[in-house]
Amino acid sequence: MDVPIDVITMEQAVSRVFSFFETTECHSVYTPNPEIIMAAQKDKALMDALYHASLIVPDGIGVVLASRLLKGPKLPERVAGYDLVQNLFAHMATTDYTVYFLGGAPGVSEEAAKVMQKKYKGLKITGTDHGYFKESEEEAVIQRIQAAKPDLLLVGLGAPKQEKWIEKNRGVLPVKVCIGVGGSFDVMAGKVKRAPVAFQKLGLEWFYRLITQPTRAKRMLQLPVFAWEVVKLSAKNKNK
Structure with a gap:
């Protein structure tokens, strides 16, 4: 559905994120689920952020x-954004990298x-800011990040706001890696609370979120729409 996904394990x-720490540019990392993929179909700014x-x-x-x-490479496993960050923290705690x-x-x-x-004993966190800042306060937030000069910036503004924010500002951020973390x-x-491990292993974390956070119901309606689009694409590929 035009959204690029890396064929990669956790x-x-x-390892890839740590290789970014050794560069001089700001890299963006995103963790799309079906909801984000569907949103990108109608949101050009979000799609552009994903492409970049x-x-x-x-x-x-x-x-x-x-x-x-679908045709093409098969994704070996789910790489959940939360788990990716936790794995990064475990490794960063033994280094001088900051977040x-x-x-x-x-x-x-x-x-x-x-x-x-x-x-994570030894994890170096150089600053925090909430995500409810006004547009007039954004410059001050950016200045605080610039002063802290972290290697990793976690942006939890919710999708698609966080992806667009990173895409708009990464050129002025003295950061090696920005990750949208919802x-x-x-x-x-x-x-x-995170879904129990049993739900995670069965691929039912989305269902746990739905029953524990009913307010997500409207967003979850995108799941059957995504599934139907995949089925249509699969059928189209078979007929070629």
Whole structure:
């Protein structure tokens, strides 16, 4: 559906991000699920951001399954954005690489930072900012990030706002890697519970979110639409 996805495992994705730390440019990393892919069909700015990314990993199990129905390379596994960040933290804790948290409601990123530093001894977090800043406050947020000069910037503004924000501002950010992390700070801070491991392994994390966060129901309606589009594409390929 015109959204580029890297054929990559979790281990390879972590290695790729660390290779970005050794460069002089700012790399963007995104983690699209079916909802984001469907949104990109109607949102040119979002699609452009995805096309300009240095790394795009399949966050949703639906994206992995779709690759196995369609022609072309098959995605080896789901690379969930939350898990990618946790793996990065585990490795970064033994290095001098630094990270900055941007996003979430007031107080959430600060709490997430405290929890992560306790979990990963040695993790260096150089700053935090909530994601409810006004347009008039954006320049001050950018200046704080510029002053901190983190190697990694996690942007949790929700899709597609975070992807567009990164695409618009990465040229002025002294950052090696920006990752759009959605609501990950809420999970890190313990405000929202991650799906049990059994749900994750069965590819049913989306279902757990639906039953525990009914407000996501409207967004979840994109899942059957995505599935139908994949089925149509698969049938079209078979008829060629």
